[in-house]
Amino acid sequence: MKKLGNKIVYELYPISFMDSNNDGYGDIKGIIEKLDYLQLLGIDLIWITPIFKSPKNDNGYDISNYCEIDQSFGTMDDVDNLIEEAKKRNIGIMFDMVFNHVSTESEWFKKALEGSKKYQDYFYIVKSNDKVNPPCNWVSKFGGPAWKYEEKFNGWYLCLYDKTQADLKWLNPEVREELVKVMKFWIDKGIKGFRFDVINVIGKSGKFINAEDNIGKSFYTDQPIVHKYLKEINKASFGNIEDFITVGEMSSTTIENCILYSNPKEKELDMVFNFHHLKVDYKNGEKWENKPWDKKEFKRLIQTWQLKLQDRGWNAVFLNNHDQPRINSRYGNVKKYWFESSTLFATLIFTLQGTPFIYQGEEIGMTNPYFETIDQYRDVESINAFNEMKAKGMDEKLILEILSVKSRDNSRTPMQWNDRKNAGFSDVKPWIDVAKNYKQINVESQINNPNSVFNFYRKLIKLRKENEALFEGKIQFIDSEDSLIIFKRTTFNKELVSILNISDQEVCYDVKQFKYIDILVNNYKEIDLKSIKPFQALVLEIEK
């Protein structure tokens, strides 16, 4: 059995990590420069979001060649060097496999446009003379219809994301063979893991039927055939590699499917990302409306996913990534409790069952940048949403307020290395603005401060790796009021309890009921045995 609980994965968004050649964009050499920093933090794997050739309409998730490096990031030699240098530090590299769709600038799509029947069969193309009404009413995840008319096809092609991201026809075995070749190419290079982008939406039947909800998700999400495809690619590529780690990003998924995706006996993937706990601030499922987060629902979701996957599947545990606003700005309170809320959420992910994933900048408590104008935004989804809300007649001030809370750009601002120009990310103006708080929040000011967020993360990582109860133990939740999440982690000879206050209010609680032997984590200086302070995180070793 693979040991997954003591691996810590660091998600790195290369365009915003470190710019080595001062062109305003982060690059591979920049990552290499910072490997010592990542080693100091204590992580095991770096998941790098796509650095493959791409026109970058969706920041690299629109890949035009899976086996070529985009020159804006560097060269294949740089990648070889990165793999080698990372290996010297016991760090593996995980690449992002974006296989639901491919860029319309890829050779495959270009050949399809030139009329090749072989390559037209790589895509979902529906011939039609009707250039106004798409084959069905499914909508794109980035707004508008999930279809684009293409004169050269004399028909429509399916694109669930941007119009330049054409959905690949997994139904065609040749497509699956091509993708296996891509994986083998990277495995041979020494890549140690794959993160599969929106992998649970690959199972389209080829029949396009109008959806009653005018959205269409149920027709293409978690279709039974996805399990067959995953078993097939597992067997044909990464399945038998001992120390290889795979994680699937699952969009609007179910627990039942995630058990299958991540149960080792099924031979599909090692673990799953689900996003339900990051939608508790959506109003009736609508992202582009602000609503205070629902703590009770958050707690219920964490608890349910932990318990249902226990012994049956495996969670990738995370609260931040490149598509999500920063958790401390979002569910925490960065004005009043910046340190406390940043470290509270860290303690949650490092003490739950699963594999913890942290996202660049999280380890120093980076926050949302609070952009004020639309030209500060770069993200295609955010810009489309802005235009759609404007077209509906919404007030621009309100739209900008929503974006400043919900936009994906909130997590994509440059890494804050120091308090100098452009936060030390680049000598020139970066592709996206740096958050204004970089003078207070940056790596340099935290690295040697034992009480910093950075060193809190280091301690948590060390604690996790040293305690079997944390990386392998059972989890059991203890009833409490909505603002507290309390759970025990247990192995045969040790028991720990996490007591986490997810609110900005002090909550009465009898800590003494646990006969504790040691305080392993406390993000306050003191411990009050009768109450838990705002965003306080306690981890205690207790008598078993």
Ligand code: NOJ
């Ligand atoms: C999920 C990725 O995380 C996101 O950034 C991207 O836009 C979509 N998949 C489409 O590839």
